[in-house]
Amino acid sequence: MARQLNRAQIFEFFSRLAEANPAPRTELLYGNDYQLLVAVVLSAQATDAGVNKATRRLFEQVKTPADMVALGEEGLKAHIRTIGLFNSKAKNVIALSRALIDHHHGEVPRDRDALTALPGVGRKTANVVMNTAFGEETFAVDTHIFRVSNRTGLAPGKTVLAVEKGLEKRVPQPFRVDAHHWLILHGRYVCKARKPDCPRCIVNDICLYRDKTAV
Numbered sequence: 294m295a296r297q298l299n300r301a302q303i304f305e306f307f308s309r310l311a312e313a314n315p316a317p318r319t320e321l322l323y324g325n326d327y328q329l330l331v332a333v334v335l336s337a338q339a340t341d342a343g344v345n346k347a348t349r350r351l352f353e354q355v356k357t358p359a360d361m362v363a364l365g366e367e368g369l370k371a372h373i374r375t376i377g378l379f380n381s382k383a384k385n386v387i388a389l390s391r392a393l394i395d396h397h398h399g400e401v402p403r404d405r406d407a408l409t410a411l412p413g414v415g416r417k418t419a420n421v422v423m424n425t426a427f428g429e430e431t432f433a434v435d436t437h438i439f440r441v442s443n444r445t446g447l448a449p450g451k452t453v454l455a456v457e458k459g460l461e462k463r464v465p466q467p468f469r470v471d472a473h474h475w476l477i478l479h480g481r482y483v484c485k486a487r488k489p490d491c492p493r494c495i496v497n498d499i500c501l502y503r504d505k506t507a508v
Contacts, residue, residue, distance in 0.1 A: 295449035296501045300465070303447060307468040309495045310475040317474035319425050321345065326401040326426040327393070328352050330408075331361070331386055333418045339376045347373045358390035358399050385413025403427050417453070420473075430469040432460040437480025438473060444484060446501035447476075 298306065320341040323329040328348070336344045351372040355361050361369065369383045376382065389411040393399055401422065402408055408419035420433035432438070434453045438460075442448040448459030464472045483490050491497050491505040 295443070296446045297449060298446045298499065298501065300463075302499050303463055304465055306445070306447065306496050306499050307464070307472065307475065309499075310479060311468060311471070313495055314475065314478065317471050317478060319421070319474065322348065322352075324352060325356065326422070327357060327399075328355075329426055330389070330401050330414070330418075330422050331355075333421045334386060334389070334413050335373060335376055335382055337382070337418070338378060343376060347376050358393040361386060361390040362394065382413065388412035389414060401426065403429070405431075416457075420457075424470065424473060428470055432457050432464070432473050434460070434473075435477060436486075437484075438476045440486060441476050441480040441484045444489070444500070444502045445496070 319329075321329065321332040321336060322345045323332050332344055332348055335348065351369070355364055366383050366387045369386060370379060373379045373383060392411050393401065397407070403423065403426075405416070405419045405423060408414050408422060409416060417433045417435060420431035423429040424431045424433060434442070434457045439453055439456050442456045442460065443450065448456050448463050450456035450459050460472065468475075479496075483494050489502070489506055491500075491502075492507065494500065497505065
């Protein structure tokens with residue numbers, strides 16, 4: 294069985310992350326809930342920086358699902374060609390925009406099932422939107438969170454869903470709303486995949502990773 298942090302260690306883990314960054318936020322740039330949804334869909338297998346570069350001018354023109362439908366699939370492709378899988382993403386974004394108009398009065402739903410019913414929206418995307426737009430206590434497990442949760446002993450699991458369920462069970466208040474932002478940022482900038490920056494890590498002494506890097 295994988296080693297796990299205990300309850301006191303988990304509380305201290307998040308206490309330190311919270312002290313270092315009291316108000317963590319997504320690095321995706323957006324102006325409203327709809328733009329957030331689009332940005333998260335576009336961010337699959339892409340960097341936030343790359344998505345922001347592509348959406349900067351797009352979001353000046355497109356602020357609602359109706360704006361996106363009016364722009365059209367080819368018009369959207371012209372904005373997002375630098376993003377991986379842009380053809381399929383453009384098709385999904387136009388389709389989800391139509392679905393929002395037809396079934397949700399042009400508004401982004403707060404319900405996970407309604408979100409995942411939209412074209413191109415999986416569980417992770419739905420969790421990001423629910424958390425970031427609506428303040429729901431959801432845990433969107435991307436590659437960074439999956440790695441950090443397993444490496445540190447926070448919520449080890451062999452699948453993304455297992456890690457998500459582990460985080461749901463183990464992350465305490467008052468850290469639940471912001472937990473996934475802290476973990477993403479920690480994985481992106483400190484607990485990196487190839488060479489974690491253990492000497493700079495503020496939870497180094499709590500983490501259960503066996504192969505910590507030296508100075």
